[in-house]
Structures are given as C-alpha cells and as structure tokens.
Amino acid sequence: MHPSLPTAPDESDLVRLLTPQGERVHHPEASWSGTDADLLALHRDMVLTRRIDTEGYALQRHGELGLWPPCLGQEAAQVGTAHAVRSQDMAFPTYRDHGVAWVRGVPPEKLLGLYRGTDLGGWDPHEHRTALPSIIIGAQCLHASGYAMGIVMDDAVGHGDPSRDAAVAVYLGDGATAQGDTLEALSWAAAFSLPVVFVIENNQYAISTVTSRLSNVPLVRRADGFGIPGVRVDGNDVLACQAVMEAAMQRARDGRGPTVIEAVTYRRGAHTTSDDPSRYRAGEETEYWEKRDPISRVRALLDSIGTFERELAELDAEADALGERLRAACRTLPEPDLAALFDLVHAETTPELVEQRDAAVAWRALGAEEVV
C-alpha cells in the first residue's frame, strides 16, 4: 500500500499467486497448477499482446491510424482470464482488450481496421466466438447477459460435460461500473442465474477520473448487492487471473450463476492516443506500477525455475516479426467502398437506399478533374 498514490490498491483481499518479484505464493481459495509449457504460453501471449499494442500506438503516431487505445500494463488481466475461456464460450471484449482478442484467435490485423477507419470492427463474431468490441461503455454487459440467456435456453449448462457446457465472459472497465447498462446487466444476470462472468479490468482510470475518487469501496462489492459472488484479483498476476477465471467460468458452466471478477491493474499508457495523462496523474504513479509489471514477474519466475533462453530468443524474433507484419498489414488493409456499405444498412435493402447508392456511384464515376 502506497498511501500517497490514489491508485495504489488495498491489497488485503487480493487473490495473488505470483508476487511482483516473481515468487509463487499460496492462496487458500485459488491455485494455478499448469506446466512450464503453460507458463511459457501465458508469457508468450502477454509479450505478443504488448507488441501488438506498442505497434498500434506507434502506427497512430506514424499517421497510419486515427486512434489507438493502449492496453500497456493490462496484459495479465486480459491474457490470464482469456485463457480460461473455451472455444464454445463467448467473449465480449472492450475496445482496449487486444490481449483477449489475441488469445481468442482474432488475427491482430483485424484489430486495426476500426482505428484506421477501414471498417467498424473487422471480424466475424461467430467465427472467433468473440463479439466486436463495444465502444459505448457498458453496452456489452447487457449483450452478454442476453447471450447467456440463450445458452441456458439451449440447455448448454450444467451437464458436467466440458465440451458442451458453455458460459460467457464479458469485459468492462472500472468506468463502466457507473453506467446504468452495466448495473442492469448484473441485475439481469442475478435474476436469471445466468452463466456469465463479468471481468472488471480496474485500470484505475476512466480517462482522467481516478476510480478511487468515485467509489469508496472496491468495485467488486458492486456484486454483493445483486447477490452475485465477487472475487478481487491481482490483475497483474497472470496466474491468479487465470485461476479465478477458470473457477468462475466453471461455476457458470455448471449452471451455478454469474460471478464478478475485479482484476486490479493499471493503465500505464494514455486512455487513447488523443489523451494526455500528464494532465491528471504524476510520474511517480507510473513508476509504482512499472515495478508491478505483469510480464516481468513471469519472466522472473521463468528465470527462477529453469533455462528458457531458446524459447525467449524465439519469442523476441516472433514479436519482431509480428510487429513488421502489423505495420505492413496496416497499410494494405482493404479500403472500404461506400457503394457496398449501402447494402449493409439492412439485411434486405430498400428501394430508397438503392437509389441513393446508385446516385453516389454515378457521381463517383464522373471522376475527379484536376483542380483548375
């Protein structure tokens, strides 16, 4: 606890399995029992998530993207929880959850279109069982509750069958806990005992507004009032994040209802590339959180349990290649075609839209003259 910083959390009730120094610790209610390969996989996904994120940020500064919301510092919360989401489950991420999208198998190029303005969210939600990121804060929580209702209606919970039982993971930020949609979704999920896990990535800031200034209690306690169990986890501890998420998702798949997880983390970057965090927070705060970096503690753990030089060198090369791949892909993203967009407005288009489309196409076909 760092009393002078508004974002240093009360750690007394945090589930933690890996300290910032990289030491495994015991927790009475949570455990992580993966192999070295599992640990390397988590590490790899966090490193590559960070690479996607830093490339996205740089591409905005290069003038290639209109905007980028960085997830720097939140890799463990995203990657750890997403590792507990199975292929038959459904994920509802936010626009900052690049790590969730990566783990769910969404090609990272497809994250760029929304921010380059070539599309409005570029993947098929069914294909990756991952919804398009919600930009309207909190809206996705209701969608998740509704999707979970569908799972129940389809009788896809409570069979003890790991390939059949399904659940929903919905991600939201701390800011979203103030939105009516979010609270209504919790109410709904509790009322129908829905198989949905609400993952609050408490990165401490809703743009400039520090969470502790707007809530006297940990956000996880929002769940109490709805009778939903809540877990507060060290969001920079990938092992703990995976462990609590596995338990919550299994509870949901078993038909025992929703869970709220508050993953306590920190948004080390700006809200977006349009934001200037120096206006509302001090540099020492960032330093405090850099020492709690989610990747370096796993790296320290890896160093302490074995020699992974080859794997780590390969990972570095893989990250560099991924960076180059993203830079090249960004510039060659397919350009949108206004004419085709007319046909996307409805499932069955209308004569009025056809007329507008044809007029727009005819206008475009005139071709541009040289400016006189």
Next chain:
Amino acid sequence: MAHFKLPDVGEGLTEAEIVTWHVAVGDVVAVNDVLVDIETAKSVVELPSPFAGTVTELLVEPGLTVPVGTPIVTIVDASVTDAPADAPAGDAAPEMLVGYGPKDETSGGRRRRRPVAAAAAPAGATAVLDEPAPALVPDRPRAAPPVRLLARRLGVDLARVPCDGVVTRRDLESFVRAHEAAPDPVAAAPAAGGRTVPHSAVRRVTAAAMVSSAFTAPHVTEWVEVDVSRTVELVDRLRSDRAWRDVPVSSLHLVLRSVCLALRRTPELHASWGDDALTIPEHVGLGVAAATDRGLVVPVVPQAETLDLRGLVEQVAELVAIARSGRLQPAQMAGGTFTVTNIGVFGIDAGTPILPPGQTGILAVGAITRKPWVDEHDQVVPRWVTTLALSFDHRAVDGEQGSRFLRDVADLLHDPALALTV
C-alpha cells in the same frame, strides 16, 4: 528517401508545434525510434519513426507550428534489410490518410462535376426580355412552378407580367398576346443582311408543345382514302334547308361528328397516358386546329359528344372567331382529349400530324377533291374523295384500335346514314 508528414495525433487537430528534435542529421534510426516531441492543442507527444534509415534533413525548426500533413523530416532508407516489411512502400512516403483533421476548404475550383447539358440556361439569365438588373435585387415575381417553366420556355420575364400578386398561367398568356400586339422593338430588330422574325408567343408555345409531344409519345400514323360524296351531298342538302339557313355547316363538322361517334366504340383514342394508368375521360374535349394570322391555335369544344351537329357547328364557329380575333382564353384551349386538324383548307391531301401533348389521337383531314373512283360496280366514276390521316400514341393504343377508329370515321363519312346504326 521518405518524408515523415506531421500526423494528426488527436482526432481532428489541425497543427502542432515542433518542440524538440531527438535526432540530428546523420543519425541512424530504427522503426519506432523517437524522432521528435510535438505539442498540439491537447498535449505534448513523442513521434516515433515510421522508417528505418539515416536522417538527412530536419525540415521544421523547433518552436515552429506547422499544419498537419507538413513533411517534418527526411529519412533515407539505407538498409532495406532493416525493414523488409516496409519494402512495398518503396521510396514513397506512406500517405497520412487517417486522422487528417479538417480539410482546407478555401482552395477554389471543383474536382468533380456533371457534364453541362447543352441546353442549360446561362447562370441567372432565364429571361430574354430582361432589363438591366437593379442595384438592389428585388424579390422574384411570384408564380407557380409550372407557370415559371412555361415563362422560361417562352422567354418571358415574369417580372414584366401584370398580375394580382401571383402570376397565373392566364396572366402569362394575356401578357404574351398583348406583347405580340406591340412587339418588342429591340427583340424585333432585324439582323444586318437577313431578316429576323422574332418568335411569337404562339410560335413558342407551339414549338414547346410539338417538341414535347414528338419526343415523348411514340407516334404511329395511318391513313385512308375515302369517297365522301354522300357527306358532300348531305352538306349541300343541309345548306339548302331553311332550318339550316344560318348555320355554316361544312364537311369538317361531319368529320367532327363522326369522330365523336367513333370514339364511343374506341374511347382509348382519346385517353391520356400516365405513368401508372391510362385515363379514359368521361367526355370528349374536341380540339379543332385553326390557322390564325398569329399562328396555329387549337380551341376545344368541351363535351363535344353531347352536341348535335348544329351545336357542333355553332360552337366551332364561335371558338374560331374568337381565336382569329386573338381573344381566346386559356380555358378555351384547355381540356382537349382528341384533336382534328383540317389541312384540306390549304389544298393538301394528307400529312402526319403530331399529337398535342397529353392526347392520344389526332386526325388530319385532307382536301376534298373530285377524283376518279372505282365504284361498287367496277365503274370508274368521279367522286368527292379525301384522305384521313390518324396519328396515335402507340404507348396507349395499338394498331388494332387505331385502325378500327379510323375505319369507323371513314365509313361514317362514306355513308352518313350509318350514323343511325351507332
């Protein structure tokens, strides 16, 4: 060589100040090495390099504010192997296409425009009779759009048309007639060497109507030569009858009467074509084309099918008289559903008439002359013969109806007694 253009780093920013360069000319940079700090209306941010290579030029001094899109640094890509992924971009700088901020909209000129239609009116000049524009632009004269369009086609400046608040079609027509009585001396001035005949308003109306009809309705014309001796005899008999002494009946009137009768059997010939339906009117508005010294006018006999022959003769006589005096009111030319034009008065045998706009049929009556005719006994005999020519709108009717109608008219004129049978 690549130029790095100042990006919009914050959703709609237009410019930024160069604060500090982190590189100097000659420095070798990798992709994403920090090049420079810039300050925008929102914040100070670092710009990472989009290129690997050697810095060859810093294009903007610290302290200067430049618009988004301005090249700020030149980097020569010395080692392509450093950044193979950038190879497709080649030497050209990547375009700064996103987050471009508002466009400069003061640069004049159009980039895209429709081809100008050949007949397009010059800007702001719709009136050939216009006077010099007064310094203070007054309100437009008030008129309904169709009247406005007619005025434009006639070349009439609505501001000169006397009216009671709103220029109506009637006001416009009256003005046109009055204007014709005293032609504009300027407009009428002959060109050197030749002779200029200014269009009369009637000429303009006719021209507009004919062009409109000819290019809208697909015309079909059929004609038939017919022995009308019995009609001529009938006219002679009537003229010698005391009861008809003051009635100027002629063969034309029997043509008109025959048309009314034939329309009973084939009313499609006076229908009006619409986008969605054919409208068959209740009554026959019978247009009778009349040559006047102002040009062709077509007064209309309303409810012509309700008139007997005498009624027809009187109505036509009255209308033609008014038309020749130039006092025909627009309402007296409106409502036509079928038109008969008597080209015979000019000594002409036949022609292919053009439909009045909106009508489906027009009948041209040629001169009635003595001709050798093979009668029913195979004898060549002199008879009164004329040619009837019918043009009809092929959208509305087919040859079957057109032929039947024309045949009916011809038969009635050949043997007026057949009128008893219809």
Next chain:
Amino acid sequence: MARMNIASALNAGLRAALESDPQVVLMGEDIGRLGGVFRVTDGLQKDFGPARVIDTPLAESAIMGTAVGLAMRGYRPVVEIQFDGFVYPAYDQIVNQVARLHFRSGGALSMPIVIRIPYGGGIGAIEHHSESPEAQFVMTPGLKVLTPATAHDAFWMVQQAVASDDPVVLMEPKRRYWESSEVGDVATPAWSSVVRREGADATLVTYGPMVATCLAAAETAAAEGREIEVVDLRTLSPLDLDPVVASVRRTGRVVVVHEAQRTLGIGAEVAARIGERCFFHLEAPVGRVTGYDMPYPPSRVEEEFLPDVDRILDAVDATFTAGDEEGTL
C-alpha cells in the same frame, strides 16, 4: 475583441457564464482535471473549484438525470456529452424529462440546462464519434437547439444558452474546434439566423460544420460567375427562417446542406417551410446535400459520405436546369 479558435471561445464563454452567475455549474466526464477531451473546459476547475466544475462518473444518463435535479434546486447545469454518439444513453432523460418538465408542471419548473455536444465527422474518428443527431433534438418539443459556426458565435451563444430558462442543446462543430476567427464585443441576437455571404443567384442554407464548406462552395461559384448567398441557421430550434425566406424570394433557388443523414434531417423541415412560404418564388425544387441514409461509415470513406464543395455546387447547378428535361415538372 480577440482572435481565437472555437474551442477557446467556448472556454471563454463558459468562464464568463461561471463568473456572472454563481448558480452555473459544469458537469461532465473528464471536464475538470483534464479540461475535457477537446480542452473546452481547460482551466475552469482550477479557477472555479471542483464543486462548480464537476468530473462525473462515466454515466451519461446520470449526468442528464442529475442535471434535472440540480435545475429543480435552482442551479443552471451546463453538461458536456463527451462525443455525439454518447448522448444516446442520456436520450431517455433528455426526451422524457428535460424536455417536458416545464410543460408537465404547468410552468412551475423550468429546466435551464445546457447540453453541450461536440458533433459531426470529418476528423477520421472511430465509430460513435462522428454523429450528427441534431434533428432528434429539434423534433423533440421542449428543447431548443443552437449551433455555432464561428468563434464569435461560440463565445456568445454558449452564454445565451446558459442565460436561457429553457433547456438548450448546444451542438458544437468538433471538426471546426481549432479554426480561429474574430470574436467581437457585441453578441449576435440569440435565436436568429444570419446571412454569411450575399449573392443574388442561389441560396445555400446550412449550419455548424458545413458553414465553412458552403462558404468555400460560394467562393468557387463566384469564380465561375455565379453569386451564392449563404445563410447560417445558427438556431435549429426554434428555426429562424426569415433570412432564408427573404433570400429565396430573391434568388428563387435554394439548397440545404448538412452532414446529418437525409431522411427527416433539418433539410426536410427547412424544405417544407420554404415550400410553404416561398412556393410562388421557386424556380426549382429545393435541393438537399446531406449525408447518406446509412450509419456513419468508416472514416476512410467519410469524405465521400460528407457533403463537399463539389456535391454542393452540383445541387446548385441542378436548380438552374430543373425542368429542362421534359417530364421533370
């Protein structure tokens, strides 16, 4: 008085409002310490304190609903909706409460609330950040809607909105925030439209972000020999169409221009009223140049979606050729 950009002029206007009336309070997401994502409220919390310039939770419906309570208590809340697309969560409070309480209470309650919304596209933004929802507020009885196009209007209009006892939606053209112009000492009368450029040949009616575009179109037209009058509506509710009517009665040709989608946009209402009041002066049907009837598209095609000089002049051209083709009238 001074040359400044629209964002700065709004800032100065809000400052003046805070200074002149202690009941004025500002609420919104990130408007305090950060100064707003567009810096429109920059420095105001520092100078007027966090009790009057309030950083709120991220909850638009709550911002609007609590503004109602504050207004009932005698305050004059000025709330910022961070981006146009974020107003929809607050839509229920705006339409069902803010707009109706004066009516419902028989005049016992007034709702002197200002709802500031940065609106419109053209900045390469992502989804929900380029919307033009003004017509939805114009068609809601009980609301007034203003939109400035110049720094002068931004400075004065925000103060006029605060001074109004009616709820006012202030639509701020975000793509013009950083454009500078002169701010004069005398306010243009509230609830009035103005002629921004005179011309005898045709009339452009527009507002907000499209004013500059229409002026550029008029400039191009002038070079081609055609003089276009440009009317900046400024007030969308109530509409002040007297300058429009006067202009159309002189020119006989009019085109309405806005970024918002075409169907039931402001252009529809303006065209209807021109039909009512200028029918006998019109040389051609009222033209409209608008966004297309689709959700705001990905920003890479927004230039094609948004009205530009070429599309505007094409519509003006059409008012000169209307009726030339047979069958069009």
